[in-house]
Every structure is written in structure tokens, then in C-alpha cells.
Amino acid sequence: MKTYASSTSSAWRTQVKEKFYGCDPELETLKSKKIQWQSDMIQFDGTPWILMGRKVLSCHQGPDLDKAAKIKRKKEREAKNDHDCHSKHRHLAQDTKKMDCTAKIQVRHAVKFTQFKILEDTEFKRRKAARTIKETLLKGGIVETQSVYYIRFPDENCHKNHPVIGPDLISR
Numbered sequence: 001m002k003t004y005a006s007s008t009s010s011a012w013r014t015q016v017k018e019k020f021y022g023c024d025p026e027l028e029t030l031k032s033k034k035i036q037w038q039s040d041m042i043q044f045d046g047t048p049w050i051l052m053g054r055k056v057l058s059c060h061q062g063p064d065l066d067k068a069a070k071i072k073r074k075k076e077r078e079a080k081n082d083h084d085c086h087s088k089h090r091h092l093a094q095d096t097k098k099m100d101c102t103a104k105i106q107v108r109h110a111v112k113f114t115q116f117k118i119l120e121d122t123e124f125k126r127r128k129a130a131r132t133i134k135e136t137l138l139k140g141g142i143v144e145t146q147s148v149y150y151i152r153f154p155d156e157n158c159h160k161n162h163p164v165i166g167p168d169l170i171s172r
Contacts, residue, residue: 012057021053025111035130047117052109059101099161103154115144
């Protein structure tokens, strides 16, 4: 991700991070999760997996995630200065640098069960392997797992209202 950020001269801010993203897979956590085989980001390779969590990073020029806190602070400041005399404060022509850029990096943390890989992609084989995994987890057996992170980067065209590459960027 650092390579992408430096090549596009962009910075990223965490917009969403789920509870178990980046955590070590614990037995109790794995029991409650759904066993999956493929998704929009993860292609079928015969190995069952559980989605531990996801993380979404938005461009630093993207939506203003602190807008509600800024409004609250402004109201508190105005309520504090309820008397007639004016206190000095800086006047901002533009109250935020945000440009509503839509670019997002999506990251998925999956835990794969490598010892339960199936060779044929049939509904019966999928259900049988999933049932075996669940039974093994419920009994407290040892299951071989592998943590994998899948990352989807945005196209350079997804960056809106601000330069990413080119002469406009250099002149900043």
C-alpha cells in the first residue's frame, strides 16, 4: 500500500475497520463465523475460508469524516461566547480541505483452512467440508489456518477534484 500511495502521491485515512480485522484467529471467533468459498474480491481456489473483517481506507481528500465533531465544536464555541463582546478568531474562507474524492482502498482479512481444500467444486463437497470444519471447531480440535489479506486498489481515474499525477501535482 505504501508503494501505491507514493506512486500516486496520495495519502489514505481509515474510514471503516471491523472488530476482528487484523486479529489472530481464535477458536471462539472462528466458531461464530460463516464458512465461505468465494466472494466479489476472493476467487474460488478450493480452500474454504472465514472472513475475519474488512478495512476501508478513503483518500485524504475524500469525505469529511469529522464533520459532525466540527459542527459540535463550533456550536459549543458559539454558546460559550454568548455575550456582546467579540473574541478574536480566524476567519476561514474554506472550512475544510476535503474535495469529496471517491477513491477507496478495500482490504479483506480472511482465514483459510488449508487442510480442507476440495478438488471438485460441487455443492455436496462444499457442504461436507464445511460440516467437517464446524464439527472440528466445536470439538476443540486443531485446525491448520492461514491468514490472508486481499487488497483492491482504486484506478487513478477514481480520484476526483484533485490532481494525482502530472504537472498539476508538481505545482502544488
